[in-house]
Amino acid sequence: MDKMGKIDLSAKELQEEVEALSGQRVFACYHCGKCTAGCPFASEMDLTPRQVLEYIMEGRVEVLNSRTIWLCAACFTCTVRCPNGIDIARVMEALRQILLRRGEDSLDLASLGEEELPQIALVAGARKLIG
Amino acid sequence: MRIAYYPGCSLKALAANFDRSARAAMGALGVELVELERWNCCGTVSSLTTDDLMRQLAPVRNLIRAQEAGERRLVTACAMCYNTLKRAALRVEAHPEELAKINAFLDEEPDYRGGVRVLHLLELLRDEVGFEAVAKRVVRPLEGLRVAPYYGCLLLRPRGVGLDDPENPSILEELVRALGAEPVDSPLKGQCCGSYHTVAHKEVVARRAHKILSEAASRGAEALISSCPLCSFNLDNRQRLIRELDGSFAPLPVLYFTELMALAFGLEEALSPEGHYVDPRPFLEERQLLRR
Amino acid sequence: MKRDGEPRIGVYICHCGTNIAGVVDVKAVAEFAKGLPGVALAKDMMYACSEATQREIINDIQQERLDRVVVAACSPKMHEPTFRAALERAGLNKYLFEMANIREQDSWVHKDGGQATEKAKDLVRMAVARARLLIPYKESEIPVGERALVVGGGIAGIQAALDLADSGYKVFLVEKEPFIGGHMAQLDKTFPTLDCSTCILAPKMAEVGRHPNITLLTNAEVEAVSGFVGNFKVKVRQRARFVTPECTACGECVPVCPVAVPDEFNMGLGLRKAIYKSLPQAVPAEYAIDIENCLNKPNLLVCEKCLQACSPKAINFEQPPEKELDLEVDTVIIAIGADPYDPSKSQDYGYGKYENVITTIDFERLISPTGPTLGKILRPSDLGKPKRIAFIQCVGSRISNPELEGNPYCSGICCMVSIKQALLIKEKLPEAEITIYYIDIRAKGKGFEEMYRRARLAGIRFIKGLPAEVLENSDKSLTLVGENILLGELYEHRHDLVILSVGLEARKESEKVQKLFGLARSSDGFFAEKHPKLEPVDTATTGIFLAGAAESPKDIRESSIQAKAAASRAARLMKEGKIRIEALSAEVREELCAGCGICESVCPFNAIHVDGTSHVTEAACQGCGVCAASCPVGAIEMHHFTDAQVLAQVEAALADRPKEKIIVFTCNWCSYAGADMAGTSRLEYDPRVRLIRLMCSGRLNPQFALRAFELGAAGVLITGCHPGECHYQSGNLRALSRYELLKRLLRSLGLQEERLALEWVSAAEGERFAQVVNAFAGRLERLGVLTKAKGEEPALTTAEAGRREG
Ligand SMILES: Cc1cc2nc3c(=O)[nH]c(=O)nc-3n(C[C@H](O)[C@H](O)[C@H](O)COP(=O)(O)OP(=O)(O)OC[C@H]3O[C@@H](n4cnc5c(N)ncnc54)[C@H](O)[C@@H]3O)c2cc1C
Ligand code: SF4
Numbered sequence A: 001m002d003k004m005g006k007i008d009l010s011a012k013e014l015q016e017e018v019e020a021l022s023g024q025r026v027f028a029c030y031h032c033g034k035c036t037a038g039c040p041f042a043s044e045m046d047l048t049p050r051q052v053l054e055y056i057m058e059g060r061v062e063v064l065n066s067r068t069i070w071l072c073a074a075c076f077t078c079t080v081r082c083p084n085g086i087d088i089a090r091v092m093e094a095l096r097q098i099l100l101r102r103g104e105d106s107l108d109l110a111s112l113g114e115e116e117l118p119q120i121a122l123v124a125g126a127r128k129l130i131g
Numbered sequence B: 001m002r003i004a005y006y007p008g009c010s011l012k013a014l015a016a017n018f019d020r021s022a023r024a025a026m027g028a029l030g031v032e033l034v035e036l037e038r039w040n041c042c043g044t045v046s047s048l049t050t051d052d053l054m055r056q057l058a059p060v061r062n063l064i065r066a067q068e069a070g071e072r073r074l075v076t077a078c079a080m081c082y083n084t085l086k087r088a089a090l091r092v093e094a095h096p097e098e099l100a101k102i103n104a105f106l107d108e109e110p111d112y113r114g115g116v117r118v119l120h121l122l123e124l125l126r127d128e129v130g131f132e133a134v135a136k137r138v139v140r141p142l143e144g145l146r147v148a149p150y151y152g153c154l155l156l157r158p159r160g161v162g163l164d165d166p167e168n169p170s171i172l173e174e175l176v177r178a179l180g181a182e183p184v185d186s187p188l189k190g191q192c193c194g195s196y197h198t199v200a201h202k203e204v205v206a207r208r209a210h211k212i213l214s215e216a217a218s219r220g221a222e223a224l225i226s227s228c229p230l231c232s233f234n235l236d237n238r239q240r241l242i243r244e245l246d247g248s249f250a251p252l253p254v255l256y257f258t259e260l261m262a263l264a265f266g267l268e269e270a271l272s273p274e275g276h277y278v279d280p281r282p283f284l285e286e287r288q289l290l291r292r
Numbered sequence C: 001m002k003r004d005g006e007p008r009i010g011v012y013i014c015h016c017g018t019n020i021a022g023v024v025d026v027k028a029v030a031e032f033a034k035g036l037p038g039v040a041l042a043k044d045m046m047y048a049c050s051e052a053t054q055r056e057i058i059n060d061i062q063q064e065r066l067d068r069v070v071v072a073a074c075s076p077k078m079h080e081p082t083f084r085a086a087l088e089r090a091g092l093n094k095y096l097f098e099m100a101n102i103r104e105q106d107s108w109v110h111k112d113g114g115q116a117t118e119k120a121k122d123l124v125r126m127a128v129a130r131a132r133l134l135i136p137y138k139e140s141e142i143p144v145g146e147r148a149l150v151v152g153g154g155i156a157g158i159q160a161a162l163d164l165a166d167s168g169y170k171v172f173l174v175e176k177e178p179f180i181g182g183h184m185a186q187l188d189k190t191f192p193t194l195d196c197s198t199c200i201l202a203p204k205m206a207e208v209g210r211h212p213n214i215t216l217l218t219n220a221e222v223e224a225v226s227g228f229v230g231n232f233k234v235k236v237r238q239r240a241r242f243v244t245p246e247c248t249a250c251g252e253c254v255p256v257c258p259v260a261v262p263d264e265f266n267m268g269l270g271l272r273k274a275i276y277k278s279l280p281q282a283v284p285a286e287y288a289i290d291i292e293n294c295l296n297k298p299n300l301l302v303c304e305k306c307l308q309a310c311s312p313k314a315i316n317f318e319q320p321p322e323k324e325l326d327l328e329v330d331t332v333i334i335a336i337g338a339d340p341y342d343p344s345k346s347q348d349y350g351y352g353k354y355e356n357v358i359t360t361i362d363f364e365r366l367i368s369p370t371g372p373t374l375g376k377i378l379r380p381s382d383l384g385k386p387k388r389i390a391f392i393q394c395v396g397s398r399i400s401n402p403e404l405e406g407n408p409y410c411s412g413i414c415c416m417v418s419i420k421q422a423l424l425i426k427e428k429l430p431e432a433e434i435t436i437y438y439i440d441i442r443a444k445g446k447g448f449e450e451m452y453r454r455a456r457l458a459g460i461r462f463i464k465g466l467p468a469e470v471l472e473n474s475d476k477s478l479t480l481v482g483e484n485i486l487l488g489e490l491y492e493h494r495h496d497l498v499i500l501s502v503g504l505e506a507r508k509e510s511e512k513v514q515k516l517f518g519l520a521r522s523s524d525g526f527f528a529e530k531h532p533k534l535e536p537v538d539t540a541t542t543g544i545f546l547a548g549a550a551e552s553p554k555d556i557r558e559s560s561i562q563a564k565a566a567a568s569r570a571a572r573l574m575k576e577g578k579i580r581i582e583a584l585s586a587e588v589r590e591e592l593c594a595g596c597g598i599c600e601s602v603c604p605f606n607a608i609h610v611d612g613t614s615h616v617t618e619a620a621c622q623g624c625g626v627c628a629a630s631c632p633v634g635a636i637e638m639h640h641f642t643d644a645q646v647l648a649q650v651e652a653a654l655a656d657r658p659k660e661k662i663i664v665f666t667c668n669w670c671s672y673a674g675a676d677m678a679g680t681s682r683l684e685y686d687p688r689v690r691l692i693r694l695m696c697s698g699r700l701n702p703q704f705a706l707r708a709f710e711l712g713a714a715g716v717l718i719t720g721c722h723p724g725e726c727h728y729q730s731g732n733l734r735a736l737s738r739y740e741l742l743k744r745l746l747r748s749l750g751l752q753e754e755r756l757a758l759e760w761v762s763a764a765e766g767e768r769f770a771q772v773v774n775a776f777a778g779r780l781e782r783l784g785v786l787t788k789a790k791g792e793e794p795a796l797t798t799a800e801a802g803r804r805e806g
């Protein structure tokens, strides 16, 4: 994961923007690890969902470079289990939105092949991965 | 019983077999699914930021359509549409100030006044038709058929939107039992299939599907049922890629729960090979559940 | 009291070094006080609480014939008792004293010397107005005898009962089960010393059984309570045992009983007969018949196999199934313990679904020599020897997500329980691999950290990071998936046995017991102590004390400590033989009482009853004033908080420039203390507020607020304890309904209802108090009803104020 931030945000700005966009109190996390434990994509991620929380708490802007935020499929498994009531799926969405709203898309529609996909997959993919 | 029905985009195209079997199976139970007029895409995947009111326009517009038709309830078969529509409906119900803004924005539409309940077919079966009535309608009990229910995310989560206990759901199991088949419990039945990653991260999805399917198969499942066109696509069509990654993988048919119902109700015509990557028919014929 | 004309009030304004005088112009306030009606003398003093000043006040009272004293200084929570004592030394009734809080609630929270001085003047004016109307009261004494009731026969109840009995008091010990011992009787060995639980408990239980001063009532529950300290009347319902004390505990009856039911003492892991005993060492020693499951149903079915087998003829099916006992006791100790959390409530870890998932309390029975496997550690599914054993910590604890089952607090004991059990497994199955999945290890206690270290050195694996769920494999082994947080890597481990380390939660019966005894519980469901630090075993009701896990999760040692403390608190009352009751009770003016019964229905302490007219039982009345505020004809007068006294304060606060004032009513216990806390933390807030202390927010007579608006106050803020934390159980909820009523009244009077607000502030929430006040002031400004304080003098710096004072 690249240590350099893709975009220019201070630690405080990152924290405030995440909390504002997600409506979640990320600082309530006490690192039980249940979010990672249940996440179906954890093994594909570079940062575990719990580490994403820690990166935000530490104001580490490079969290925005992580693969994790794009791999999260908003399945809400973590959300329904966090003992501190943090809706982690919303935190992930906030991180994606911080990038998407600055024009940092993660999906190039032109690169997709010929395969016929369900409509909801295309629309959903576009919604989550393109600004 | 007649009830307003929201098919959603996928059921009009790639998942036409879901639509067809849903109408046939529900019809057999005396429930006519009346397609909502002028419906539009639900918007898919609820947006999750605090400032996403614009994203609620699409689902609310559908609720307005239902209201226009004088309907208090709107039923869907697709789990994704169900989740998106229900979240929007609950949200505007809880936040009248947001509804006012949405109404003001949708100035070409009549105001949405709230009160339309979004239902999933499974809820209708459980709470109104009743699984006993389902069992009564069965003409060809699926005896001995070992079926793994697959819930995925959107029927269950988040709490309050889902239609069953997110940690220990049972509604599909009850349906399977009502049809005379045997439910196979897999601990991965509520785990995400990979969802829209199928667009850009096919292998991620294939690995997920591999896990979910193998776990079910290792517990003796002969088929899997789903309630979502996207889950079905990922679990069924991605088996091609799974085979490339793991030569020993044995294909597992994936059916919509409505197809399983149609089968037990003797409505074989509703069960077509289209819409399936792994054609379920040879296996069903072998088990003498389908005439050759 | 007869009054010859104007009272003679002495007013003393304290500098408190520069604590007050650094901001408030103390001399100006003293000058101001001199002009107030009824004031005979006013002085400023450097330290009012010093012994020299006390003597000066005593001297003034005697020389100047003062009949009331007002001290403007720190919070009454600090020094009211000091000054009251001085009054008594001077021969003046202590209820003729009043304090104005110009430190915590003035000089420490406002920087602007001008405004702080204005506020100090108002506070003194309010105190003097109230002092003029103060009435002397005699504190009544009630006799307290030597009989105690202990509810719950766990280790806490046992310890308390023995201490009291040994000190010569008569004790009734009521236990709902047929045997005493509570959870401790279920334990195998105990942390931190690993001594055998039964070995240390059995002698105590036996002592209870034979102590001449203890009447042990098992199979018994309290059904009704009335009265008060020195005079509690308690109705106990006792279910029959059907086995008499003739029983020699030979056990001949057991093999012949044809019934086998899951044994609750063994957490359902084994079976027991319908005639049974929890432990070989159980107390009482007699067997007991579980009549629900016994086949012998008089006139329907005859079994009586046990009866035939019993040579001492100790079985008696003729016993009436239930009897009621009426006890009279002087003090009460509540020791009903706690329930282990039941993880089948949340489905994530598969408890109740997967055979090889058990809890730590199940495991205590599994490893106990008196348990179903006679102490062999076996995996429930196949009775095989487990090789890989996992503990999952914090099950049901530390969960603040309201959508999930579980409790927000740390249960405190479960880390040590798992460490202990892991070490015990190591002893019995040295080859077993043991993993403890945790979030934090909490090992605070004598010898705890040492035990934790021993466990690490013994090769027990500690993995930080909880699994989210338990997956069962086809061979019934269990897979845990999670994150090893210290490595930042995922784990996927198979275990043969998974033990859920469950916390403790309030007993299911707590609500019933709470209502019976008129007690309060904190938001976690456990019984609330009178003060969390300084009165940790008393309840708000005089004469009722708490012991053990009923008050909060505890280990055995802490339960014993609290039990012994409760016993000595109870003994202290009983030894004295009498108790002085603060004169803060309600008094009914019978000539006004219409006999409507409202007061009886609202009193949280059953202290009032209406037969024709209303009568207050002074010793039971806790002085909340809820009845007085509810009485439609104003027939109830609250001693020391009369309507007239409170109204005088309201009027004095608004005597000058009322549009610049906000009246804040606080309760004594939470919000007044919260305001003091804002002071101690030096949190600034809007200086236009004037606080009036009531005992409870439920004392708020709507008239008080209406009078304030009538006199032109910008706004009225009512504050009290958070719901569930009311010192008087539910007074704050009365305040809430009165607030709703008042809002309607304001509307009908054409006033903006936003000028009234209600907020909950706890004693610890100084910051919240300041926020609430500022937000309310902001709201009133936006409404345009609160005007800026006029005549703002240029702000004084501390140095300048010091100079002025000098
Ligand atoms: C798995 C586990 C292991 C533990 N291991 C240890 C250890 O190793 N070391 C240690 O120090 N502590 C240990 N503890 C803690 C210990 O069990 C408690 O500290 C202790 O039991 C508290 O005693 P108690 O008397 O307050 O409550 P309890 O033991 O709960 O006893 C309360 C009694 O009151 C009775 N009762 C309840 N309601 C009523 C009613 N309405 N009327 C009449 N009677 C009633 C109950 O039947 C019971 O007999 C452990 C706890 C657990 C769950
Ligand atoms: S589940 Fe919640 S508390 Fe636990 S690590 Fe994840 S975000 Fe933090």
Ligand code: SF4
Pocket: A035, A038, A039, A040, A041, A042, A049, A071, A072, A073, A074, A075, A076, A077, A078, A079, A088, A089, A092
């Ligand atoms: S919502 Fe995202 S982070 Fe949470 S479990 Fe699902 S994929 Fe993982």
Ligand code: SF4
Pocket: C393, C394, C395, C397, C398, C409, C410, C411, C412, C413, C414, C415, C416, C440, C441, C442, C501, C503
């Ligand atoms: S004592 Fe340990 S296991 Fe128990 S709740 Fe506290 S941290 Fe969790």
Ligand code: SF4
Pocket: C585, C586, C602, C603, C604, C605, C606, C607, C608, C616, C620, C621, C622, C623, C624, C625, C626, C627, C628
């Ligand atoms: S003041 Fe409170 S405790 Fe006393 S009688 Fe009235 S309501 Fe009851």
